[in-house]
Amino acid sequence: MMRSAASTVLLAALLLTSGCEREKREFKSERAESGDRDEVALSSLSPGATPPQVATSGRAATFEGNAYHVAQGKRLFTWFNCNGCHAMGGGDSGPPLMDDKWIYGGTIENIVATIREGRPNGMPSFRGKIPDDQIWEIAAFVRSMGGNLSKNVAPQRNDDLNPFPAENRRPPSPPTTGGQPLPASRGTQ
Amino acid sequence: MSGRAGNVRFVLVVSAPLGLTACNVWQSALDAHGQSAEAVLRQFYGFTALSAGIWLLVIFAMIGALRRRRSLAERLAAPLERRSRPEAFATIAVSTAIGLTAAILIGLTTWSFMTGRTLASLRGRETLTLLVTGDQWWWQVRYEDSQANRTFTTANEIHIPVGQPVKVKLESNDVIHSFWVPSLAGKEDLIPGHQNEIYLKAERPGVYRGQCAEFCGYQHAHMSFLVVADEIPDFEAWRSRQVATAASPTGEEAAAGQRVFLSRGCSICHTVRGTPAGGKVGPDLTHVASRKTVAAGTLPLSRGSLAAWIADPQAIKPGTNMPRVALDPDELNAVVAYVAGLQ
DSSP: OOOHHHHHHHHHHHHHHGGGGGGGOOOOOOOOOOOTTTTTTTTTTTTSSOOOOOOOSOOOOHHHHOOOHHHHHHHHHHTTTTTTHHHHHHHHOOSSSSSOOOOOOOOOOHHHHHHHHBTTBBOOOTTSOOOOHHHHHHHHHHHTTTTOOOTTSSSSOOOOOSSSSOOSSSSSOOOTTTTHHHHHHHTTT | HHHHHHHHHHHHHHHGGGGGGOOOOTTTTTSBHHHHHHHHHHHHHHHHHHHOOOOOOHHHHHEEEEEEEEOOHHSSSEEEEEEHHHHHHHHHHHHHHHHHHHHHHHHHHHHHHHHHHHHHHTTEEEEEEEEEEEETEEEEEEOSSSSSGGGGEEEEEEEEEESSSSEEEESSSSOEEEEOTTTOOOEEEEEBOOOEEEEOSSSOOEEEEEEEOSSSSSGGGGOOEEEEEEEEHHHHHHHHHHHHHOOOOOOOHHHHHHHHHHHHHHHHHHTTSSSOOOOOSSSTTTGGSSEEETTTTTEEHHHHHHHHHOOOHHHHHHHOOOOOOOOOOOHHHHHHHHTTTTO
16 A cells, blocks of 8 residues: 555655756757758659658757747747737738648648748748748747647737637638638628 | 875865955945945944944843842842832833834934935936837947937947936836846836836946846847946047947958948848948847947957857857858958958
8 A cells, every 4th residue: 555655646746846947948959950851842742652752851850849049949939929920820922831731741840841932922031041940949849820739839829918818729620722711701800 | 195185275275365356346235336336335333333333232131131149138028029129220221222223223224214215316417318128138328319320329338428327218129127237227127018217327447347137048148238437528539439430441351341240140130330231139239349349248348249240149148139141251251351450
């Protein structure tokens, strides 16, 4: 009896320590603009029986599992005027980011590539303008807006007055045709 | 054993000068040069002297009471006997002490109130209005003017004219900060979504250091600024230099630096008036080389410290929002030459 109680306490204590990683702040950035280490596919189609071949650098976990990076991404999202076209995820002249429709792929590597290289019909290329680590942070935040990240790393809502819950806690807006959201669909978020 | 004693002596000798650090007048409320700070400092000295005097009187009275020998009559008297003469003396002494206490408390309250009036007397008489916005971890300073072409934005260094009341409006972009220039005035918080104000009036020309006085995150300690009080003609000259757009780069290296500045990450966050760089996120760099420090008072301004800061901001101020931009050495030198030329 005593032993099982002790092991329960020990296990609970171990569980507590597992929460420490999510807040760890890693300030050192990589020296070079890495960029080319992820080979992403923009389509889910591929000839033959196998899906497209992709190769990832494994940096996704560093950014997606860390509350600091996601919160920084939220800050940079506004600072670099992403909300100028995408609003806070609901979409405006740019497509919405909090629905489940990903025109150029929804993994973090895809989103990083989209920000870095730009996409036709309006998405600018930020290569060389935003350092790579910050692009990863923004991409992690973009993923969090659709509720794709674990809730314990998703950023809280802003400090300023806001009648809505945080982006990642709102119901996703209905998918609309890319780049052309209907005015009516914007009122429903 | 003697080694242990030697260690202790070494630690004592080494730590002794630490006691002197409080005497540094670089940033101290005991080194008042502003109307508000002087009023508060007078009151501080007055309160301290008066309280010390009263404390000494009480201690002396207590020592006297403890050392006093009782007279034979007192020792022989019955414990509950009423003796009119000492009783009357005690009544007078205690009443006088209560009266004095009340008078001193009322006097100190009045003094404190009058000091408050002195601090508030600057309100509405300002000849200059600034809007200071706190950011993690630097200060944006906007000089307001009824003529739009005389307004400008700078950062981390505030120039004010000597003898003129200056209104400082305080706002914050992220968390609560606190604006504190001990030599000129008290503290005032910068609160997101709310505008506070504080009034400064420097009595003497000089450079006064200010510091964020409300813990605001990782680099709170490196969020300082300078207030430079200039004679009025010097201030006007400084102001007209600041209003002007940035100087064109002189020389081949600085021109290359400007091209790097505009084509890479720098211009995404920083403004250099007179060029296409118009980012609003970081400090305005139009006249950055005219300031005395880099990175909100973290380093003295020099070509070397600019290079160190641009090469790896996270090594100097971990957590700062300025990222490391991957520049090769030639690009770095060129950018530094350009930025160092932004007088």
